[in-house]
Amino acid sequence: MAMFETAKKRAELTNSGVIDARTLENSHKRLREIIKPGTTILDVGCGTGAMTYGIAKVVGTEGMVVGIDNNPVLIDKAREKYKDIPGLSFKEGDVYNLPFSNKFDVVTSARLLQWLAQPKEALINMVRATKVGGKVIVLDYNHEKIKWDPEVPESMKSFYGAFLRWRLESGMDNTIADKLSGMFNEIGLEEVTISSQHEKTNREDKDFQTHMSIWSGVALTRGKQMVDEGFIKEEQRKMAEHDYRAWIEAEAKSQFMYLLAVEGIKI
């Protein structure tokens, strides 16, 4: 299978629990700072629309927000959950083929480019959808900079390593966050700025379990895909999931996920 198609298949989201729990305020803070009533926004890779809904509440009836995602199941869920919100609509579509030109004040993607084999192509399409003088803002991870305290069990460490290799093999960039500002400059965006948006969670936090369970979720969903593709054995997957859950219960103190928001102006 060509790299592009492999990435497309591997990126497909089969469980939306983690993304459903996100809000604009807690999961795309830099975007929250720059939008205001009246702004028009395109949210690419919107998933089930939890953050897109948050955007609609801020921009209000003078503004307009479109959420777009290539997964029709997620778009159906978003439409069902957020129907009748003025100025908010959802559309099935692909970031490589956005049906907009010079249309939005702000075009954003959160945690999308990490799943693509051709992130620069995607970015060029996002720029096309942005008005001259408008802003493109991308939020994404560097998965190589994750930190757990104390270290996760060996089975999870080895699963995580295999997960990163599985992603890399299909052309995805595990370090995309640190490549974004270079890409923004290369394609001619101006006033490129970077904000740290790292996700840190400590045992005392009330949503500690939700944040930590991202990796048991990955072991369950992406792990199954990796087993089906012969990348790891089911026993390894199961052990990683089991040991990691036990580690959260008994030992985990904190997790740090490296996340940057990069923004630039279209001239």
Ligand SMILES: C[S@@+](CC[C@H](N)C(=O)[O-])C[C@H]1O[C@@H](n2cnc3c(N)ncnc32)[C@H](O)[C@@H]1O
């Ligand atoms: C990790 S989720 C992020 C969802 C949400 N933006 C968030 O931050 O919670 C990535 C989303 O990108 C979507 N996606 C993946 N490839 C895509 C593509 N080529 N075009 C549009 N959406 C895509 C997936 O269906 C998924 O909903």
